[in-house]
Amino acid sequence: MSDTPTAAPVSFAEFPAVTTAEWQARLTRELKGQDPATLRWPLPDGFSLEPFYHREALAALGGPPAPLPHPLAPWLNVPALTVPRGTDGRAQIDQAANALTNGADGIHFIIHDVPALAVHYLAEQLPLASTFVGYTVLAAPDELLSQLVEAAPGTALRGFMRFAPGPVPEGAELADYRAALRRCVRLTTGMPDFRALAVNGAFFGNRGATASQQIAFSLNTAAALLAELPDAETTAAEVAAAIHLHVAIMPGYFLEIAKLRALRRLWATLLHGFCLPAELNANLRIHAMTATWTQTTLDAHTNLLRHTTEAMSAVLGGADSLAVAPFDCLFAEANEFSARLARNLSVLLREEAGLGRVQDPAAGSYYLETLTDQLAQEAWTLFQRTEAQGGLPAMRGQLIEDIKAVATETFRRIASGQQVIVGTNRFQNKNEQFHFHPKKLLRSADFDVTRAAYPTEVLRLATAMHFERRDRKSKRAAVVLLGANTNQVILENFLQTLQEHERPELAASHPAGTLSLLYSSAEEATLMYATLDQFQKFARFIYQIPTEKQHFIPPALLTSDLATLHEAVRVFGFQEMKVQGYSTEEVLARLQGR
Structure with a gap:
């Protein structure tokens, strides 16, 4: 239409053009001799993000790609x-x-x-x-x-x-x-x-x-x-x-x-x-x-x-x-x-x-x-x-294993503090009051245990339950399933709370693929690990589930009277995870900021 204003071209001619070489020289100068390559951000996808991009980046793509189609309406x-x-x-x-x-x-x-x-x-x-x-x-x-x-x-x-x-x-x-x-x-x-x-x-x-x-x-x-x-x-x-x-x-x-x-x-x-x-x-x-x-x-x-x-x-x-x-x-x-x-x-x-x-x-x-x-x-x-290699569904199992490998590395990075989850593994609210009941949540079949924060999170929840049980002098005991290989998460999180000179020599972590557990009573807390078969049999024993019942998924939280649970832990052969120089309760207290 004749009354439609014409868009003026955007120009910054008053600013001199800066070449890539000049930007690189400025970057090197600002880093005071540090190699700019140290600023690269490696992604788990197999390539790194550069600290600096310039117009040559589009030239390397064969020119600016065409914009994506504009949607007919906003999302x-x-x-x-x-x-x-x-x-x-x-x-x-x-x-x-x-x-x-x-x-x-x-x-x-x-x-x-x-x-x-x-x-x-x-x-x-x-x-x-x-x-x-x-x-x-x-x-x-x-x-x-x-x-x-x-x-x-x-x-x-x-x-x-x-x-x-x-x-x-x-x-x-x-x-x-x-x-x-x-x-x-x-x-x-x-x-x-x-x-x-x-x-x-x-x-x-x-x-x-x-x-x-x-x-x-x-x-x-x-x-x-x-x-x-x-x-x-x-x-x-x-x-x-x-x-x-x-x-x-x-x-x-x-x-x-x-x-x-x-x-x-x-x-x-x-x-x-x-x-x-x-x-x-x-x-x-x-x-x-x-x-x-x-x-x-x-x-x-x-x-x-x-x-x-x-x-x-x-x-x-x-x-x-x-x-x-x-x-x-x-x-x-x-x-x-x-x-x-x-x-x-x-x-x-x-x-x-x-x-x-x-x-x-x-x-x-x-x-x-x-x-x-x-x-x-x-x-x-x-x-x-x-x-x-056959596509789906032939490769379904391999795809899941590939994702598990990436997720396991993510858990490790979170445990070591390399990857931050605000409020969970860094900048935690030490005085946080839960707006839910940890015991009820851990017992819920709908509780999502596949998340990145879960290994760190479930430790906090289980620890809170333990200190509550201890304060009430409860005559019952509990075993909380922390997840696969979570003892390593506990060790690495615990190390983050210590000064360099305080770090003890740690015992070897439990075998890969085993399940991490927390045994908790009013008198003690012990970090343990067990095989999947051990834990399955243990859970069936505690809840009296017959072996002929094929489909049984144990809950994350198992509770019973103190004597029964203590004896069952001993009979089914759960192994204790040791941290030299520290008891489990000291480890948990340190992780809770106590």
């Missing part, structure tokens, strides 16, 4: 609500309706019992033609979709379906579910705002995978869907159009922005490999969620700060929808206070910070464009290697 604020087993979901549907009037743009239901869900009530309270609704189900995704179509005939649904059949990555166990997933695709054909198939990259991220592993293994999952689902009635293009990605966002701010950007670029490469139309590239939707991997029960308000950086990374990286978890979701029942804080985070970023107004804000950044390219290259190499 959707889509909080998650869990519908517990044995309930019809009416309470959660009412909560969803309230959230939608208070800042939410959609709702993601995590449904544990599909047959019990009040589908018609859902359709009445949340008009399916205009409401963005996501569904995660453990079984029968096609049955739920069929019920939704029946409850709102002629309505094009908006949202997504995610089928999570068990403790494996979706797409890794297709043989039993092909028919159901194909039916999901057919039921939603002609619904451009609904994605019936999920690639759950969050599965990998929330178990500690590196950024490149998350990207690569997500692509491997998508490749399995594209290879296995097409048949005479369902085309590969229809499968591709039905896929969306779920991604967990970590606190590594710039790395997470680059992760989402690399995912979009490699998605185009994957579709090209399947000879699919290029226009499908722009249809990819990414649903981002704040990571459970980085959450903690200790100093839990720090989760609010983590969620803020994670949410910003998600939206600046180009997520289409975002779920921010309540800061207390690890230990508290769902409540409006923490849900409102989580919901309002997206609203603040959009309405007050204006983060949805710029197309691909990372575009052109020397640093972020280089990081995006490096992540894409590493991830694509890993993806190709996995596919060459």
